Amino acid sequence: MTILRQTVGEVLRAQAAKHPDTEAYVYPEHGIRKTYKEFDAETDDLAKAFMGIGIEKGEHVAIWSDNKREWLLSQYATGKMGGVLVTVNTNYQAAELEYLLKQSDATTLVLGEEFKGTNYIDVLNEVVPELASAEKGSIASSKLPHLKRVIVMSENSYPGIYTWSEFAAFADWMTDTQLEERFNSMDPDDVINIQYTSGTTGFPKGVMLTHVNVVNNGRLVGDYMRLTEKDRLCIPVPLFHCFGCVLGTLAAVTHSTTMVLIEQFDPKKVLQMVQDEKCTGLHGVPTMFIAELNHPEYDTFDTSTLRTGIMAGSPCPIEVMKKVIDDMGASEITIAYGLTESSPVITQTSADDPIEKRVATVGKPHPDVEVKIIDPATGEQVKQGTPGELCTRGYLVMKGYYKNEEATRQAIDRDGWLHSGDIAVEDEDGYIAVTGRIKDMVIRGGENIYPREVEEFLYQHPAVQDVQVIGVPDEKYGEELMAWIILKDGQQLTAEELKGYCKGKISHHKIPKYVEFTDAYPMTASGKIQKFKLREQSVELSGKI
Structure with a gap:
């Protein structure tokens, strides 16, 4: 395979030119449907708004919300004007938000109003009390010296915060020519996304991912799923995570596939969307599929249009996988394995793999991806059939952790191998099974x-x-x-x-x-x-x- 040397924005424009009238995304909850031509135009306008409000190429824009339409548009708009999208975990509270905004040097925060009972505006005011008297676009925070502007995904008015339409109006300050100059100045090796790892040990680290990282990973994932412009992919996984914004939106956009989005996971809503939108693909972590299969009304929904999808995020129970194939009808569902630091997918099962391999392994390495399994104690490669630490090398390896050279050196060795921390074993056919974390x-x-x-x-x-x-x-x-x-x-x-x-x-x-x-x-x-x-x-x- 040839590595694509394209930016996120170039990919969207190319697909919009090929399939302008194919639906790009659907939000059934809100009755919103947009074609690729409309999606391309919307994100051009929003890219101009980001520029008009003063965001330079390489500047960090944090985004904190569930899977709202504004999140999706911001991902591709920043991809067209060179802002670096810093994704914020929806569960964060004040101390975590403060840490991320400070460590990432974010100048701008785009946020929803609330999530599962947490009022984001209240949390933000706790972190930035200066907002109450700040002029919009000129925030001066003692804790967050870089933060200048906050935009809410709403028309409700809050002190110091731009409403969504006030922000969108900044597009008028920019010409198409200025957007094209910015668009053409980007390099596919530029960092486009910083994702913070879950932080199960110590403080979360900001993983720097480039256009090349995420565009190629999304494309390969979609290739393995055999996606085309005729597919409709239901995406109930969070967009702030690689699963949502790479295996979800980028896998879809690189293949002109329709994205069917849900703001927050709910098993009944997912089943309803799969049925009503005739989805051919469905993503989820194992707990999501378990919740769908065990929903009391599961039998009343028609999931017969399903063909593919991805189960990932944590080890997939074999019995659950069998039910998704046999009961849900997703006969070509695949398992993907990886980590944020590898953009994220390293290995994946294919639609042709025998059921035994698809339920018991995480498949084989993607094209253009090197994998080796080493003895964690000695660093020496182990024999086939022997468990060891999985390491990977290639286009997919992150640029590094933002402002954390020591952690980067610990993760990526001198020869460019990213050490996963996962225990894996390769069978005689070259399939890899991941058996746990070294520390587990x-x-x-x-x-x-x-x-x-x-x-x-x-x-x-x-x-x-x-x-x-x-x-x-x-x-x-x-x-x-x-x-x-x-x-x-x-x-x-x-x-x-x-x-x-x-x-x-x-x-x-x-x-x-x-x-x-x-x-x-x-x-x-x-x-x-x-x-x-x-x-x-x-x-x-x-x-x-």
Whole structure:
């Protein structure tokens, strides 16, 4: 494959020229439908507004909201005028927002009004009390010296903040010629996006991604899904995460595919959209697919138009994958694996892969992507079939962490290999299975246990809807296993019954010593289960058992 040397804006313009009348995006909740020709024109206007309000090439624009239309338009508008989009986690509270805006040197914040009970305007005023008396566009914050302007995705008026239409009117300050000059001045190797990692250890780090990184990754992901202008992809995953804005919008735009968007995930709304919009693709993390499949009204929806999609974000339970293929009808659904630092996808299963490979592995490396598996202790490459740390090299590797050279050196070695921190094993056919994080591996009495293997076994129990397995300290063995179980509606199960189910079927040392039942797991806003929080709860509980 040839690496595309195009900017995000060039990709959108090219697709709009090829398929002007194909629907680019649909927001069924709001009755909004726009073609590629209209989408291209809208984002040209918005690019001029970003320029008119004073944003220079390379300037950092933070965006904080759920999957609103303004988020989507801002992604492509900044891609046309060279602003760097800094994506903000929707779950952030005041301290996290302050940290991100300060560390990223954001000069501009575009935000929604609220998310799941959190009033974003109130949170912002807590961080920037100067807003109350600030002139719009001339904020002077003691905590955030770079922040100059705030734009709200609404027509409600707030002190110091531009309404959306006030912001959009700045387009009139710029000519088409000025936009073209800016558009043509961009280099595909320019950083276009800074995404902050979840921060499960220490403070979140800003991953710098270029046009080349995200355009090519999105295109390859779409190729693996066999997307065309006839496809309609439902995107319920957050846009602030790579899953939403690369595997979602860029995979779609590079193939003139229609995006069917939902502002906030709701399993019933997703099923309704798939049915009403005749979606051929559906994205989700495993917990989303589990919620859809287990919705009490699931059987009343027609998902027969589904063909493809991606399950990613965390390890995909084999039983769930089978149901998505057999019950939902997404016969060509693929598994993708990667990390934000690799734009994000490193490996992916293809539509042609046998079901066994699609449910038990994360596929093979993408074209133009190198992968090796090393012994974390020695750095030496391991033999096929031996677990080790997965490393990758190629166009997909980030530019680095923003203003954090030390962390960049720890992640990318001198030879350009990005170290994932994940344990992986390659089979005799070249397919890769990811068995967990290096730090998640449990060592019980000298035996290495990969929680994923135990989870996959426990998923097969008919009463189990979801399961997470972690290690807790143990005086005798060093570590023991604890299983956190979510039961299916109406099902009952005791810890002893679950252990009895395991006996004689998996090795004795892999049977969890502790079993806890729960209704939900601690999650990130992008749908990843926060195992470190589960581990904290487990350590506390196991000490009392």
